[in-house]
Amino acid sequence: EVQLLESGGGLVQPGGSLRLSCAASGFTFSNCVMSWVRQAPGKGLEWVSGIREGGGNTYYADSVKGRFTISRDNSKNTLYLQMNSLRAEDTAIYYCVKRITTYWAFDYWGQGTLVTVSS
Amino acid sequence: QSVLTQPPSASGTPGQRVTISCSGSSSNIGSYSINWYQHLPGTAPKLLIYNYNQRPSGVPDRLSGSKSGTSASLAISGLQSEDEADYYCAGWDESLNGVVFGGGTKLTVL
Numbered sequence: 001e002v003q004l005l006e007s008g009g010g011l012v013q014p015g016g017s018l019r020l021s022c023a024a025s026g027f028t029f030s031n032c033v034m035s036w037v038r039q040a041p042g043k044g045l046e047w048v049s050g051i052r053e054g055g056g057n058t059y060y061a062d063s064v065k066g067r068f069t070i071s072r073d074n075s076k077n078t079l080y081l082q083m084n085s086l087r088a089e090d091t092a093i094y095y096c097v098k099r100i101t102t103y104w105a106f107d108y109w110g111q112g113t114l115v116t117v118s119s
Numbered sequence: 120q121s122v123l124t125q126p127p128s129a130s131g132t133p134g135q136r137v138t139i140s141c142s143g144s145s146s147n148i149g150s151y152s153i154n155w156y157q158h159l160p161g162t163a164p165k166l167l168i169y170n171y172n173q174r175p176s177g178v179p180d181r182l183s184g185s186k187s188g189t190s191a192s193l194a195i196s197g198l199q200s201e202d203e204a205d206y207y208c209a210g211w212d213e214s215l216n217g218v219v220f221g222g223g224t225k226l227t228v229l
Contacts, residue, residue: 062217
């Protein structure tokens with residue numbers, strides 16, 4: 001059974017940093033493209049970042065480019081999102097998602113971790 | 120303002136067929152596959168349709184997807200009360216070099 005378990009969310013002040021982790025199991029993690037998707041309170045879904053199987057290629061939404069860094073450790077089956085210079089508008093539930101093999105479609109989602117940026 | 124445009128709301132009665140539209144451009148829907156998700160409050164979103172009209176296992180065939188030019192649609196036939204949820208289209212955008220989501224459509228079953 002595929003499982004994606006996020007951790008690391010919490011309350012942080014504007015300008016602060018936070019690192020999210022996603023522990024994956026039930027599939028060959030090193031063979032899969034992974035992403036982060038978020039949902040701010042009362043808003044729709046927003047893709048944040050993606051990373052290729054080997055970690056060599058990464059992609060970011062313009063809203064987080066230069067502030068967030070996605071990475072992965074295939075030996076630990078874990079995906080990360082380092083978030084720096086956090087803003088109030090980054091407040092959201094962050095989902096770890098697994099991509100289908102060929103298309104940019106996300107077939108498995110974690111339950112999400114809440115990040116709140118507030119003073 | 121989302122790159123992919125969806126109506127904010129849609130509605131239907133049980134048993135009816137409803138469609139939700141998603142309008143984009145040549146850099147997304149016109150060139151790449153479009154996918155549809157269902158999101159119920161308090162749960163993780165669920166993939167319903169990928170590559171315009173492919174259903175993951177477990178998704179009933181009363182849900183279907185289509186594409187025409189730079190627009191796509193999700194159709195739900197035999198509407199049921201449990202279909203009441205938010206629906207999102209999404210796909211790759213080559214201009215942005217990333218995935219884009221529509222703003223979402225809230226489906227109400229009357």
